[in-house]
Amino acid sequence: MNGAQDPGFFEMKAPFNLLWLQSAGCGGCSMSLLCSGARDLIGALEAVGIRILWHPSLSEASGAEVTRIFEQCLSGEVALDALCVEGALLRGPRGTGRFHRHAGSGVPMAEWVMKLAGVARHTLAVGSCAAWGGVAAAGENHTDACGLQYEGDQPGGLLGAGWKGRGGLPVINIAGCPCHPDWITETLAALALGAFGAKDLDSLGRPRFFADHLVHHGCTRNEYYEFKASAHKPSDLGCLMENLGCKGTQAHADCNIRLWSGGGSCARGGAPCISCTEPGFEEPGHPFHETPKLAGIPIGLPTDMPKAWFVALAALSKSATPKRVRDNAVADHQVVVPPVKKTGLK
Amino acid sequence: MTRIIVGPFNRVEGDLEVTLEVKEGVVAEAWAGSPLYRGFEQILRGKHPMDALMFAPRICGICSVSQSMAAAAALADAMGLAPAPNGRITRNLAHAVENVADHFTHFYLFFMPDFARAEYAGRAWHARAAERFRAVRGSAAAEVLPSRTAFLGAMGTLVGKWPHSLAIQPGGVARALEASEKIRLFGLLRDFRRHAETALFNDALEAVAALDSAAALARWAAERPRGDFGAFLEIADDLALARLGRGVDRFMSYGNYPQAESQFLPGGVWDGQLQALDAQAIAEDISHAWLDGETRHPARGETRPRDEKAAGYTWCKAPRLAGLPMETGALARQAVAGHPLARDLVAGEGANVRSRVVARLLEIAVILPEMERWAQQLVPGEPFCAQGELPQEGAGVGLVEAARGSLGHWLRIEGGRIANYQIVSPTTWNFSPRDADGTPGPLEQALVGTPAGEGNLAVQHVVRSFDPCMVCTVH
Numbered sequence: 001m002n003g004a005q006d007p008g009f010f011e012m013k014a015p016f017n018l019l020w021l022q023s024a025g026c027g028g029c030s031m032s033l034l035c036s037g038a039r040d041l042i043g044a045l046e047a048v049g050i051r052i053l054w055h056p057s058l059s060e061a062s063g064a065e066v067t068r069i070f071e072q073c074l075s076g077e078v079a080l081d082a083l084c085v086e087g088a089l090l091r092g093p094r095g096t097g098r099f100h101r102h103a104g105s106g107v108p109m110a111e112w113v114m115k116l117a118g119v120a121r122h123t124l125a126v127g128s129c130a131a132w133g134g135v136a137a138a139g140e141n142h143t144d145a146c147g148l149q150y151e152g153d154q155p156g157g158l159l160g161a162g163w164k165g166r167g168g169l170p171v172i173n174i175a176g177c178p179c180h181p182d183w184i185t186e187t188l189a190a191l192a193l194g195a196f197g198a199k200d201l202d203s204l205g206r207p208r209f210f211a212d213h214l215v216h217h218g219c220t221r222n223e224y225y226e227f228k229a230s231a232h233k234p235s236d237l238g239c240l241m242e243n244l245g246c247k248g249t250q251a252h253a254d255c256n257i258r259l260w261s262g263g264g265s266c267a268r269g270g271a272p273c274i275s276c277t278e279p280g281f282e283e284p285g286h287p288f289h290e291t292p293k294l295a296g297i298p299i300g301l302p303t304d305m306p307k308a309w310f311v312a313l314a315a316l317s318k319s320a321t322p323k324r325v326r327d328n329a330v331a332d333h334q335v336v337v338p339p340v341k342k343t344g345l346k
Numbered sequence: 347m348t349r350i351i352v353g354p355f356n357r358v359e360g361d362l363e364v365t366l367e368v369k370e371g372v373v374a375e376a377w378a379g380s381p382l383y384r385g386f387e388q389i390l391r392g393k394h395p396m397d398a399l400m401f402a403p404r405i406c407g408i409c410s411v412s413q414s415m416a417a418a419a420a421l422a423d424a425m426g427l428a429p430a431p432n433g434r435i436t437r438n439l440a441h442a443v444e445n446v447a448d449h450f451t452h453f454y455l456f457f458m459p460d461f462a463r464a465e466y467a468g469r470a471w472h473a474r475a476a477e478r479f480r481a482v483r484g485s486a487a488a489e490v491l492p493s494r495t496a497f498l499g500a501m502g503t504l505v506g507k508w509p510h511s512l513a514i515q516p517g518g519v520a521r522a523l524e525a526s527e528k529i530r531l532f533g534l535l536r537d538f539r540r541h542a543e544t545a546l547f548n549d550a551l552e553a554v555a556a557l558d559s560a561a562a563l564a565r566w567a568a569e570r571p572r573g574d575f576g577a578f579l580e581i582a583d584d585l586a587l588a589r590l591g592r593g594v595d596r597f598m599s600y601g602n603y604p605q606a607e608s609q610f611l612p613g614g615v616w617d618g619q620l621q622a623l624d625a626q627a628i629a630e631d632i633s634h635a636w637l638d639g640e641t642r643h644p645a646r647g648e649t650r651p652r653d654e655k656a657a658g659y660t661w662c663k664a665p666r667l668a669g670l671p672m673e674t675g676a677l678a679r680q681a682v683a684g685h686p687l688a689r690d691l692v693a694g695e696g697a698n699v700r701s702r703v704v705a706r707l708l709e710i711a712v713i714l715p716e717m718e719r720w721a722q723q724l725v726p727g728e729p730f731c732a733q734g735e736l737p738q739e740g741a742g743v744g745l746v747e748a749a750r751g752s753l754g755h756w757l758r759i760e761g762g763r764i765a766n767y768q769i770v771s772p773t774t775w776n777f778s779p780r781d782a783d784g785t786p787g788p789l790e791q792a793l794v795g796t797p798a799g800e801g802n803l804a805v806q807h808v809v810r811s812f813d814p815c816m817v818c819t820v821h
Contacts, residue, residue, distance in 0.1 A: 028407025262499020268522030269506015
């Protein structure tokens with residue numbers, strides 16, 4: 001492409017070969033990807049040079065043809081630019097990996113992933129299962145599930161803490177349960193265009209373009225949050241943080257800026273943010289629909305706010321809550337609408 | 347006799363491995379293998395019962411709302427709670443959006459691309475099928491994905507997002523729709539209807555839903571300039587798909603889409619006549635699964651993995667109704683609910699590759715107009731979520747229909763915690779292994795007699811005609 005030396009220009013590598021494997025997950029990140037708002041998802045990927053070698057939900061090749069594609073990548077006959085792994089890696093039982101054998105080859109999926117990651121330029125964990133272990137690692141983690149390069153919040157996982165792909169990057173953790181379609185397509189496009197480097201990852205290996213936001217940003221319940229006018233039961237309009245388990249002020253993602261499914265988000269659907277982009281979200285140590293509290297104060301306060309300030313501000317704002325906000329917070333539709341001022345807005 | 351292992355099967359949801367014993371080019375015996383075990387039933391034990399609402403949808407990214415619906419129903423049953431009417435309708439709409447989107451996805455992205463394969467070059471329809479349905483590159487994919495996205499865009503309004511919404515609650519939904527959102531929703535449904543009535547059917551949904559016999563379907567196919575359904579029927583006739591993949595021909599459905607007093611699609615068992623479905627007669631046999639334990643009703647079921655077991659060949663249990671394997675899915679659901687076309691197809695050539703696909707598309711035509719009526723029944727301003735109390739000790743059952751068939755959750759609560767949680771999914775029924783009597787599961791039976799071998803795609807058609815969801819199967 002033009003301007004290889006000019007940082008203002010992209011270096012499109014075409015074809016940028018993509019292989020997608022489903023390990024121990026639900027397929028939800030693939031389903032989410034297919035909800036991309038692109039006019040033509042596959043065309044949009046091709047437009048930035050991305051060629052899908054194989055994807056389990058989309059491709060024609062089946063059975064032995066698939067194993068042959070894997071072998072071609074391993075031998076170097078086909079350059080593997082991006083290995084996308086969806087789902088956790090299962091090491092059990094007893095280190096055999098037999099909780100998930102790859103159909104057809106009988107080889108544990110974790111083994112295929114390890115081999116293919118060894119030849120891939122970039123390896124991407126698509127979703128929180130592949131990134132941290134996620135839901136598959138919940139409870140006693142009896143399948144010994146882990147992420148590609150993390151086990152919960154501990155570096156390590158299947159590939160090991162110091163592992164780097166041939167392109168020089170650690171595993172790129174497109175966390176989320178599921179992840180937003182744009183998180184996947186925009187990360188892939190940036191890689192294919194040579195516009196993605198180590199500085200674009202946060203300290204947990206997540207692309208910063210979505211992980212440098214909090215779910216709280218853009219939340220439509222922010223006025224309720226400001227006044228600590230809280231929901232008490234499902235379908236209340238109020239803030240979900242104080243009572244109903246919402247972690248939006250702590251969770252790294254842009255869910256309320258970049259909306260989901262035609263303009264929604266968890267909080268807009270009346271559901272608390274369960275911080276599904278964070279390692280260990282699946283075992284918060286409390287029921288998901290309840291906010292854990294100490295002496296009546298939520299434990300999970302905004303990460304960068306001193307607790308005393310939060311308590312003081314909350315007390316002050318609660319005492320200053322307009323009736324409209326207080327009443328609407330515990331109703332499922334606005335019972336008091338914002339007044340129309342006759343004097344005009346100043 | 348040669349034994350071949352077929353897998354991975356792509357364009358099914360999750361991992362599937364099928365072992366075939368082939369004699370003179372025809373399958374003599376088949377074994378369906380589910381090679382992934384995650385253990386949701388183990389994970390859920392000891393958790394707060396409401397946590398099921400977080401974990402259940404994550405069993406499956408394609409049946410996510412169905413899993414939420416079953417969990418919410420089981421919790422509501424334990425609470426003795428009836429949902430608010432608005433909540434019931436909103437949940438039905440979310441569930442129907444997912445089910446219709448799944449049928450649509452299955453047809454265009456999972457099932458039809460096989461007819462574009464080079465193996466069929468030379469057939470009169472092949473060039474057209476290749477242009478339209480080729481995996482990734484066909485003209486349909488570029489059209490279908492944005493249509494599907496727009497349709498699933500209703501989920502943002504209904505339950506916040508898809509997949510994996512926590513908004514589906516025992517008493518309804520956690521989000522009340524406003525009057526303007528009711529309009530938006532209706533518009534989205536009408537927009538998707540347009541797509542279905544042009545590209546898919548080339549006819550009014552009501553005209554397709556009114557087809558009442560195999561003969562009426564044949565007349566319709568001959569008269570209508572073809573849409574994609576017509577293209578399928580032409581291919582199905584040429585390849586005699588109606589003679590491929592004959593199942594056990596015993597059909598079950600839990601019924602779906604609860605109304606105030608009944609279900610829009612009533613449940614039951616159909617084997618030539620309609621019988622009530624006795625859920626107490628369900629038992630899961632584990633003789634060929636890599637599991638320890640004994641045959642039990644799911645309310646008392648258990649899940650203890652044991653990977654070294656000589657008789658085992660899958661992680662999937664073998665559910666049976668009164669000791670018999672049952673087929674579940676759109677054909678079963680429509681036959682049980684009394685649709686005359688589904689019943690006539692089943693009476694004629696039974697469940698087969700063609701009739702399973704026809705029933706799925708028929709169901710799109712039946713449900714979409716109904717969804718438009720439901721959307722209009724919403725009353726903004728009235729409650730969307732009834733509130734209830736969970737018992738410290740109790741039990742609940744949630745029986746729903748996912749796109750691909752009957753899904754049940756059985757919950758027991760002790761000391762305010764989940765003491766047991768058992769899930770029996772549609773493909774657990776359809777792709778179950780042999781039971782203790784050696785009786786094969788529905789797919790295993792359907793594959794017997796299927797031509798197999800290099801260059802023959804019949805096995806692929808039979809497998810995909812069930813619209814399997816393997817991540818649900820073992821969970």
